[in-house]
Amino acid sequence: LGIHLQTFFNAAGWERFPENCPVRGCCRWSLRKASCREDQALPLLIANVTVEEVLEEIQTWVESNLYWPEHCIWVQPQAEEFSLQHGSAIIEGRAFLRASCSTSTWKFVDDIAWRLSDVTCGLSPGVLVEVHSQQRAGIDDGGHNMYRVRFSMSYLNETFPVMPFDEAC
Numbered sequence: 001l002g003i004h005l006q007t008f009f010n011a012a013g014w015e016r017f018p019e020n021c022p023v024r025g026c027c028r029w030s031l032r033k034a035s036c037r038e039d040q041a042l043p044l045l046i047a048n049v050t051v052e053e054v055l056e057e058i059q060t061w062v063e064s065n066l067y068w069p070e071h072c073i074w075v076q077p078q079a080e081e082f083s084l085q086h087g088s089a090i091i092e093g094r095a096f097l098r099a100s101c102s103t104s105t106w107k108f109v110d111d112i113a114w115r116l117s118d119v120t121c122g123l124s125p126g127v128l129v130e131v132h133s134q135q136r137a138g139i140d141d142g143g144h145n146m147y148r149v150r151f152s153m154s155y156l157n158e159t160f161p162v163m164p165f166d167e168a169c
Contacts, residue, residue: 016080017115018132024124025141026134027149037146042164047126051094051116063101068151072101089159089169092118103144110135113145114146121169
């Protein structure tokens with residue numbers, strides 16, 4: 001019961017996209033400090049779309065629980081602005097999104113975050129999608145974070161033509 005209550009009261013408190021995985025079991029597909037058990041950890045590139053279109057689809061996935069057994073609560077997106085060059089790609093940070101999800105069996109509350117950036121690879125514009133999921137309490141999550149990240153990225157893959165970022169640029 002103690003760990004269960006901790007998950008309700010220990011909100012992640014993220015005000016921007018997390019920079020690393022502070023706990024074992026955390027999963028992130030990101031340009032920096034990617035980590036996700038045995039899974040690939042590359043962020044995705046969605047060509048020829050806007051940040052707003054991707055944001056709307058992620059919000060739909062969260063609020064509708066489309067093909068997803070967990071109950072998630074959408075948190076208002078925030079601007080997250082930065083610029084960087086990664087190889088030949090120019091990346092302009094635009095939005096930080098997050099949701100709180102309760103696991104389907106034990107109802108532990110975990111957090112998931114996405115960072116959406118405008119990216120130009122050569123002449124092709126697109127959106128870079130990074131994702132981070134971590135539990136609020138406990139030592140390990142039994143693979144729930146990896147599953148949650150995979151599921152959200154699979155949904156985007158069914159909605160848009162996506163590719164792993166490093167293969168695209």
